[in-house]
Amino acid sequence: MPRLGSKKSRHGCVQCKARRVKCDENRPCGACARYRVECSLLSISVQARAQTVSKTPSESSPHASDPDTINGPSGSPGPTTGDSANYPQTPINQYDPVFVPPEVPTGQWMQDLELMHHYTAHAYTTMPGLEAAKHIWGFAVPQEGFKHPHLMHSILAFSANHLAYINLSRASYYQVLASTHQSAALTYLNRALADLGPANCHALFASASLTIMNAFVDARTYSMEVLIEIFQLLRGMSFVLNTAVPWIENGPFAAIIRPSIGDQLNKPSGLLSSFLVEIQAASYPLPSESPESQASRIKAAEQLRQALQYSIDTSGHPALRAAMTWPTTLEAEFLEALKAGQDPKMRELMRLYCRLLEYASSDWWFISGWRGISSRI
Known part of the structure; x- marks a missing residue:
């Protein structure tokens, strides 16, 4: 016979049962609230509410026997029954004292938010171009x-x-x-x-x-x-x-591709002008070269000269623009010959390009790692 004043609890929370103490069966129970621990009665309450609100009057319709489909307001198929607990048609009142918001994973999207914030706050300002281009x-x-x-x-x-x-x-x-x-x-x-x-x-x-x-x-x-691998990627972007x-x-x-004009153009340095002369010299034919190799190298040298000259005439950042433009103009045959490494004049041309890249790297962080590359070729 149970003692007077003590009613046996059969529906208490898991936490109280584990502690072997009486549960008052509130949601949350008093003991869990006092110890500030999660009460299992809360999750039971939310699940019961979700199951209740997910039921619709259409259960009595002919479609109610279909376990896979719940009709939406317009008669179109709604979410499957497996989704209805997660997306109830009648939302749970988020101001209900027993409402527990669903847990949202915070891994990938937190990283992406950090990256997007940094881009819109700082990184975009490091892009080449005038203020109008940076704004874009x-x-x-x-x-x-x-x-x-x-x-x-x-x-x-x-x-x-x-x-x-x-x-x-x-x-x-x-x-x-x-x-x-x-x-x-x-x-x-x-x-x-x-x-x-x-x-x-x-x-x-x-x-x-x-x-x-x-x-x-x-x-x-x-x-x-x-660098050759990057050139191959850039050819695809061309x-x-x-x-x-x-x-x-x-x-x-x-505005991103609009040429700079007037006072916004930087005067070409003596070094850039000397590059044009050296590139021209790199296009001279050699008697020992095969006709195919000679034609490929001469064409690549002329393309580099044109890219630099056009950049000097139209861009406020000629070295950078030429360094980014020339690889997109190269032919596959030139890159294959460059990989083989048997033509010293081709390597000489690449060394000139690398010096141009180094010249631009003093102003642009995204190519700063290439400083000193010309001495390693």
Whole structure:
């Protein structure tokens, strides 16, 4: 016979049963509230509410016997019964004292928010171009990124690379994030290239431009072999750049590619002028060369000279523009011969290019790792 004044609890919480104490069966119970621990009665209450509110009057309709489909308000199929507990048709009152909000995983999206914040606050200001171009990179490009995954991943990769550059103690962490987003960007970009047109050319152009910069900063090692790999990637981007430019010039991103004019142009330094002379000398034929190798090298040298001359005439950052433009013009035969490494004149031409890259690296963080590369070729 139970003692007077003591009612046996059969529906107490798990925590009280484990402590072998009486549970008052409140939600939460008094003991759990006092010890500030999670009470199992709370989760039971929320589950019961979710099951109750997920039931609809349509259960009595002919469709009620279908275990897989619940009709929505318009008669269209709603979520499956497996989803109805997670997405009840009548929302739980979040101000109810027993309401427990669903747990949201905070891993990937917290990292991405950090990267996006850094891009819109700092990283975009390091992009080449005048203030009008920087404004596009900081505001219009992210807005376009929300519609195109390849562009969003390119933005986040650029931001992660910049964070790795300015936070040396966490460089490895951000470099992993940058490589992850760069890989995703290239996957989405390759798919989107099949449909290049006026509607998506702006996003593809911005993504291709960021991919070029990310490729230079995200090098595993700063060597001739890796540089050739980057050149091959840039050749793939040339299709986007060459095809989209006429549309970009008449679109919202026009300021990015618009030539600098007037006082905004920097006067070419004596070093850049001497580069033109040296490049011209690198195009002279050699008697010992095969006709194919000679033609490939001479054409590549002329393309480098034209890229630098055009950049001097139109850009406030001629060394950078030439360094980014020339690889997109190279032919596959030249790169294959460069890989073979049997033509000293080709290596001489590459050494000139690397000196141009080093010259630009004093102003731009994303190619700063290539300083000293000319002495290693």
